[in-house]
Amino acid sequence: MSKAALRQATREALANTSVCSALGKFADNYVIAREQAYRHKDFEGLRREVARIKREAAERMEELAIQFSREATRRGATVFRAATAQDAREYIARLAKSKDIKTIVKSKSMASEEIHLNEYLKEQGLEAVETDLGEWIIQLACQRPSHMVMPAIHMSRNEVAEIFSREIKEPVEPDISSMVKLARRELRKKFLSSWMGISGANIAVAETGTIVMVTNEGNGRLTTTLPPVHVIIVGLEKLVPRFTDIVPILEVLPRSATAQHITTYVTMITGAVPAVDPNGNYHEQKELHIILLDNGRTRMAGDPVFREALQCVRCAACLNVCPIYQLVGGVFGDVYTGGIGTVLTAFFTDPQKAQQVQNLCLGCERCRDYCSGNIDLPGLIGELRRRTVEKEGMSYVQRVIFEKVLVNRRVFHKLLKAASRLQKPFTREGKIRHLPLFLAGLTEGRSLPAIAEIPFRERVDKLPRPGRVVDRVAFFSGCLVDFVYPGIGESVAKVLASLGFEMLCPEGQTCCGYPARQVGLTNSFTELARQNIAAFENINARYVLTACPTCAEALKFLYPQLLADDPVWSKRARWLAEKVTDFSSFVFAHREKLVPFMIPLKQKVTYHDSCHLKRRLRVTGEPRQLLIDAGAELVEMTPAALCCGFGGSYSIKFPELSRSVLDRKLQAVLGSGAEVVALDCPGCQMQISGGLDHERRPIRVMHTAEILASCIAGTVQVQDGKNN
Known part of the structure; x- marks a missing residue:
């Protein structure tokens, strides 16, 4: 296929x-x-x-x-x-x-x-x-x-x-x-x-x-x-x-x-x-x-990675909860379908078909939570993807992006700065609603946020600082906070300052590498991991904080796994992993210092669980309690645990599928009657706010850090999404 x-x-x-x-x-x-x-x-x-x-x-x-x-x-x-x-x-x-x-x-x-x-x-x-x-x-x-x-x-x-x-x-x-x-x-x-x-x-x-x-x-x-x-x-x-x-x-x-x-x-x-035969x-x-x-x-049993797939009892729970299977059914697979079907197809029926079908996996990781055999299906699909790239290679353009641009921090950042200038003819009110020619598909069914004219890394000197420093926190911004949503980074700094924490931002940090992992380029992922580990080793901070759960998963779980066979880098990766935490979990642990200074939000807010925060970091209650502390009227969506369909580059490779998953999420948002959608993932923020904007729905989408910062500032005014 x-x-x-x-x-x-x-x-x-x-x-x-x-x-x-x-x-x-x-x-x-x-x-x-x-x-x-x-x-x-x-x-x-x-x-x-x-x-x-x-x-x-x-x-x-x-x-x-x-x-x-x-x-x-x-x-x-x-x-x-x-x-x-x-x-x-x-x-x-x-x-x-x-x-x-x-x-x-x-x-x-x-x-x-x-x-x-x-x-x-x-x-x-x-x-x-x-x-x-x-x-x-x-x-x-x-x-x-x-x-x-x-x-x-x-x-x-x-x-x-x-x-x-x-x-x-x-x-x-x-x-x-x-x-x-x-x-x-x-x-x-x-x-x-x-x-x-x-x-x-x-x-x-x-x-x-x-x-x-x-x-x-x-x-x-x-x-x-x-x-x-x-x-x-x-x-x-x-x-x-x-x-x-x-x-x-x-x-x-x-x-x-x-x-x-x-x-x-x-x-x-x-x-x-x-027995009795048909003749009696x-x-x-x-x-x-x-x-x-x-x-x-036996070939699968002899494979140290894929042997785990033999723990499957064929209950099909992974199919039942998969947002992509719910849309395309048996197209996702061959004889065996869904996430486990992709792996079994590679070994039992049609390896060539498996190489294409594995791309349908959105990476929401929901299947892992429901698997009766405790199989890390997302991990196996990631390995299948890596082996496919190793065997079949990638296009020239993809190679350049991931192996020449992404791993070179200065080149990567210069290109993003250039893009911020080139986007101006298509930008209105901080949004890109239409793009020309072959880029048109990127805005099909959603708008996109404009790239910030001034990235977060160039705003560090003007960040709020505490009057009395209790401790220091190193901040891993990630690509979206740095270049698309710098306001999230500023809000994180404001909340931390109110708690007495000084926020440090290592200049040498770059992309967490998750996009390279998702396309199967382990070498690029490894290079980015080493760059980030080295950047944070030079910072004297007890904690490493991030406002993006995907980045948190990379730093906390994937780096140690990726570098496990390297005695030196393995130790360094574990050192960083032990320091890493997500924004909501960190603030929740210090919330008693924050609550007295907050002015109630008094708005109806629904919370979106990003897949990586809920399923990998196991964080669900902390951000909800922070919203309640902020005076929000918290209303849950039904169903609550729906993926937004972003999946990073997935929304580019399969825009129709991404949009269809998003449609279900938007229905749940609208059904909640909320005025604000709160979340902890800038990728989800891009997807959901883009969908709501495309539908002309006056519902604001805000990172939990932005909501808390607005309350600390003594105002209930909500940001309009502009990158300024």
Whole structure:
């Protein structure tokens, strides 16, 4: 898939507004239902236990596969080790032909989708009928599943009715109950006439040779019990060492997948059992064939970074909470979809497609919070991106920007100064609402703030200072505060001065490097990290403060990780990381000194959680309490935890997707009835204020520092967003 093809596919998906609406509503309801399902459960503890079990299994994969094969064989099963998808397909086809089987019923199995089994069996003259309702709908529609748990989630009842009408050649009303009865009637005929059933598995226990299946439809048990030949396709990653390991997985899987305490059916199969064939003949022992599928799994297990992906239990929670999946559905992925689908695609199905699809990740990091296997999905996608760039390279223009300009502080800053002059013909009231030619897309659906004529770094000498210095704080401004929103930096200085802290601004600081990381250029990121560490080592300050959570994440978490293999720089990175804190957390820790000097704001304010502040720095309550202290009437948005869709360069690469995510955020803002949107991220400020300005909505967007500073100044006047 090319970049152009991916862009076109996303546009077509966005054009299907009914699907976008359905996926969005499902996601909102899912979060609420899932929270109820985990009530009185320690999700963090459970997923750490699941991760421990699955990590052990990945490290012992071959050993457990041998043990499972031995135990299952001892109990009457035939176990086949399939190294590739083709090996698995051929085994099943040979088995069916050897017994003159023509019709096969299938229970839901993502492993069978992975190996494209149905298409292959059809080529071999065999009929494979999906019996899971969603899978059957998809099969009749000649599509592929768009979701790992709910394969037909992207289809409306009217579309399903049309498909069923074509299948039975008579009109079918779009009534769910009636259509379910129709499916039951049609599929029952297949169950009673089929000699082979194929199923997947959720867990395979090495200790006992047991296969575990969790389903919500009876087709799973009909598939595994009625036909005299049963074939199970199970990926090696489903292996666990002990029978007791089933418990924590069954605790998280249904709760995370469908917000159920337990699925309708939990089936455990240990060895072959009796059967009655379609002719009514009794078989003392049916044939049980278990295919242990590799198809890239041992390669993943051998990768020290991507081995973590084998902790996935296929609950699809990462899809359910992903803002991009909610917009484009199955376009985000291949056989496996969403964030985890991108990683699995790289190893199991189509590495070339994964190289393009990974670009759809917005980087909101929400998937990591909901993952049942405690997988750092954003980190894995970042590594996939890095390897893609290492292998495929980047365009000449991107190379120049990131490897020549961004890492050269003086050149970078001179170019921004030049841009501040060149923008003047397009700037009105501190905003850029239209740009010419190939730049026009940047202002599609939003305005942009003008680059400041005087950057923050040139205003340092005029910053407010405390009458009596209690301590010193070094300030990391970041690109947006420095060159777009210098007023935020001035507000930070004013708040700190009121607390008795002197703010120091190292001249040698530059971009935090996060943009380079996002495009996979580790060398540029490393160079910027070293520059910033060196700049702050020369400053005598107890704290390093930033008003941008993305910068805080880079300095506090990513630098030590990035430089971990360098003994010297690793130590220096950890030294800086220990000092770093975000603005709201720092002020909150000293708020008792601030409150007495504040004049109440007396405005209705809603707060936007930036993704990096909430999900990486774990800061949510502190800025809200500061707003309350400032006299604001705090009103929450519904839903509250929506990304704004900025994602740095993402809003340039995928403007339609970025705008669609923003639209949902703006709806939530307007629904709150607030006069002011407060936030702690200048990137989010650019996105949300630009969207509101484009819609001509008189709602102000302000950094928490700006709000607090306005109250300390003894006025409730709100800044108008101009960079002056």
